[in-house]
Amino acid sequence: MNHTDLQDYSHKRLNILTGEWVLVSPHRAKRPWQGQNEAVSNDVRPAYDETCYLCAGNTRINGEINPKYQDVFVFTNDFAALQKDSKSFSVEDGLLVAESETGICKVICFSPDHSKSLADMDAKDIQKVVFAWQREFKELSENPHINYVQIFENKGAVMGCSNPHPHGQIWSQSTLPNEVDKKNTRQLAYYNKNNSSLLGDYLTQELEKQERIIFENDSCVVLIPFWAVWPFEAMIVPKKQQSNILELNNTEALDYAEAISVLTKAYDKLFNTSFPYSSGIHQAPTNGNDNKHWHWHMSFYPPLLRSATVKKFMVGYEMFGSPQRDITPEIAAKMIKAQI
Amino acid sequence: MNHTDLQDYSHKRLNILTGEWVLVSPHRAKRPWQGQNEAVSNDVRPAYDETCYLCAGNTRINGEINPKYQDVFVFTNDFAALQKDSKSFSVEDGLLVAESETGICKVICFSPDHSKSLADMDAKDIQKVVFAWQREFKELSENPHINYVQIFENKGAVMGCSNPHPHGQIWSQSTLPNEVDKKNTRQLAYYNKNNSSLLGDYLTQELEKQERIIFENDSCVVLIPFWAVWPFEAMIVPKKQQSNILELNNTEALDYAEAISVLTKAYDKLFNTSFPYSSGIHQAPTNGNDNKHWHWHMSFYPPLLRSATVKKFMVGYEMFGSPQRDITPEIAAKMIKAQI
Ligand SMILES: O=P(O)(O)O[C@H]1O[C@H](CO)[C@@H](O)[C@H](O)[C@H]1O
Ligand SMILES: O=P(O)(O)O[C@H]1O[C@H](CO)[C@@H](O)[C@H](O)[C@H]1O
Numbered sequence: 001m002n003h004t005d006l007q008d009y010s011h012k013r014l015n016i017l018t019g020e021w022v023l024v025s026p027h028r029a030k031r032p033w034q035g036q037n038e039a040v041s042n043d044v045r046p047a048y049d050e051t052c053y054l055c056a057g058n059t060r061i062n063g064e065i066n067p068k069y070q071d072v073f074v075f076t077n078d079f080a081a082l083q084k085d086s087k088s089f090s091v092e093d094g095l096l097v098a099e100s101e102t103g104i105c106k107v108i109c110f111s112p113d114h115s116k117s118l119a120d121m122d123a124k125d126i127q128k129v130v131f132a133w134q135r136e137f138k139e140l141s142e143n144p145h146i147n148y149v150q151i152f153e154n155k156g157a158v159m160g161c162s163n164p165h166p167h168g169q170i171w172s173q174s175t176l177p178n179e180v181d182k183k184n185t186r187q188l189a190y191y192n193k194n195n196s197s198l199l200g201d202y203l204t205q206e207l208e209k210q211e212r213i214i215f216e217n218d219s220c221v222v223l224i225p226f227w228a229v230w231p232f233e234a235m236i237v238p239k240k241q242q243s244n245i246l247e248l249n250n251t252e253a254l255d256y257a258e259a260i261s262v263l264t265k266a267y268d269k270l271f272n273t274s275f276p277y278s279s280g281i282h283q284a285p286t287n288g289n290d291n292k293h294w295h296w297h298m299s300f301y302p303p304l305l306r307s308a309t310v311k312k313f314m315v316g317y318e319m320f321g322s323p324q325r326d327i328t329p330e331i332a333a334k335m336i337k338a339q340i
Numbered sequence: 341m342n343h344t345d346l347q348d349y350s351h352k353r354l355n356i357l358t359g360e361w362v363l364v365s366p367h368r369a370k371r372p373w374q375g376q377n378e379a380v381s382n383d384v385r386p387a388y389d390e391t392c393y394l395c396a397g398n399t400r401i402n403g404e405i406n407p408k409y410q411d412v413f414v415f416t417n418d419f420a421a422l423q424k425d426s427k428s429f430s431v432e433d434g435l436l437v438a439e440s441e442t443g444i445c446k447v448i449c450f451s452p453d454h455s456k457s458l459a460d461m462d463a464k465d466i467q468k469v470v471f472a473w474q475r476e477f478k479e480l481s482e483n484p485h486i487n488y489v490q491i492f493e494n495k496g497a498v499m500g501c502s503n504p505h506p507h508g509q510i511w512s513q514s515t516l517p518n519e520v521d522k523k524n525t526r527q528l529a530y531y532n533k534n535n536s537s538l539l540g541d542y543l544t545q546e547l548e549k550q551e552r553i554i555f556e557n558d559s560c561v562v563l564i565p566f567w568a569v570w571p572f573e574a575m576i577v578p579k580k581q582q583s584n585i586l587e588l589n590n591t592e593a594l595d596y597a598e599a600i601s602v603l604t605k606a607y608d609k610l611f612n613t614s615f616p617y618s619s620g621i622h623q624a625p626t627n628g629n630d631n632k633h634w635h636w637h638m639s640f641y642p643p644l645l646r647s648a649t650v651k652k653f654m655v656g657y658e659m660f661g662s663p664q665r666d667i668t669p670e671i672a673a674k675m676i677k678a679q680i
Binding site: 003005006008009010011012013014016020021023024025027028034035036079080081082083086087089091093094095096097098099100101102103150152153154157158159160161162163169171175177178179180198201202205226278279280282299301313315316317319320321322323324326 | 343345346348349350351352353354356360361363364365367368374375376419420421422423426427429431433434435436437438439440441442443490492493494497498499500501502503509511515517518519520538541542545566618619620622639641653655656657659660661662663664666
């Protein structure tokens, strides 16, 4: 076993959190690109846009008027995929199996300034976003119908974001989504066997190796996971094992905000563009079960591959087989680290 | 339990082949779209393009010259993600787990005519493509290093296709990719328990209900699976339980070709555009094991949502939680069937 083989030959890597594999083809990074180019989004936006339904004081589609908010503003999604008062039912008709799902979907504006993104905000302002996530997580987790809270952000038109105003979403629901269910199972099995956190033990190994670490402060580490799927996928992990973000004290919340700030700023510099991504926080279910096997983490899945206009397509083979990447996580870590 | 609830309220449906769930939010189909629009691709292409590296007689990037082929032409991918003579190794360094993966990647041109797609070819011509898939599957399955053969097509620039010349790919490899592994496990468990094919039994149910059937002939059924993820996702399933496409005789191959033809033509009519998609055939591993639990099927994953320019984005919630759809499979089936 020689780790440099990982830079030269096709191989698959195990995602220890989900049990799934990613195919890595390092030699393929040289492939010429003749396909679709994405639009570059370096448009300078005004601090206030009167047509934006997220700007302070403006009217939303349902007629409600946004308050003149100063930092963070949260409201219930006007076109929620999950609804609180949805009917409860269950279908088990031979091989047709379905179950009703209820939930609450929220939108969270990160700043009243229409022109900004997290990358343009300083850690103190991002800390206010973290506080809002904590407040929402707390409130939703106290709802007996809610057993999981998914916090996420879609950034950039290429990620299906329909409004450039800095904002994220929270979809909370009664059962565990697929990805969370996988991570729950694997973390639990590891915890039962080793009496320690899977991600905590992984972190110890990564901090020793320093091959995929991008940044660290007192509370958090930013790294490219060994099994990263997207070309510049990254993960923020708290050093202490914490099952959800409520366990962050104020200092730790600021450290976490700094980690977000450092990573998103580095992303923007990489291809000199407002870097698109979907990000999300995976944390313990709120079902009241014992969740001491959980170690929360935030992942960033950015689609860009080799410039502001060429993205990685997760299509054919990826949809039917396994995700596949060309540049290795180690090279990606070096490239991002060079921007800090 | 009332099936009409499935048209009105948020629910999740079980994919019996993978064990994963899709979130369905029927009420959300009315959401206004303010995000990215895709380019429409109704460009008329010439039958021959001298700059196309897939056209007959042209030179490829590696200097090889394509033969003056008449119908189907297969060659080894010049930028293969998997390589035959790649080094063999295995990494198990604490929580870092990797394994070398070897394989063979091929490109298969469906027609010398640069202007066509499968939707423009008649069943007789598509049958030649099916014969080529069979030949390739046979040859690859006889290779002792190959244990799985993934046949797929990425169609359209929005699906990462870098050349509009009608073509698909075959990636074959030594281990089972994630998606195939899941379907293998679930089909085996069902077969062991019921001594019959999971997909066969499902088909019987669907043919009775006629709610999601788009088309059928003597050998094949085209339907929208109950658990479809993509707005217009569809599946072609052979009526007889067959573990792979080699088991199709010539008449059945023509019936299969007809099913592909009917579906792709209907797709093109739906939004009056050359309908983009990734398609793929899932079939039994070629590892020499007993695969009598396998029932091969071909799936189409088209990204368009409500017009030629508005696609469904599988982003934030979908990446971190579960796939989510708005229009129900039943409505999608009606819309596609209306085009036949
Ligand atoms: O092989 P191509 O057509 O150049 O590339 C396309 O299909 C591959 C297999 O699905 C993907 O890995 C690539 O991201 C995509 O752009
Ligand atoms: O809710 P939005 O921003 O309108 O919509 C976006 O995010 C959702 C959650 O990831 C996705 O389901 C949609 O496909 C995407 O366009």
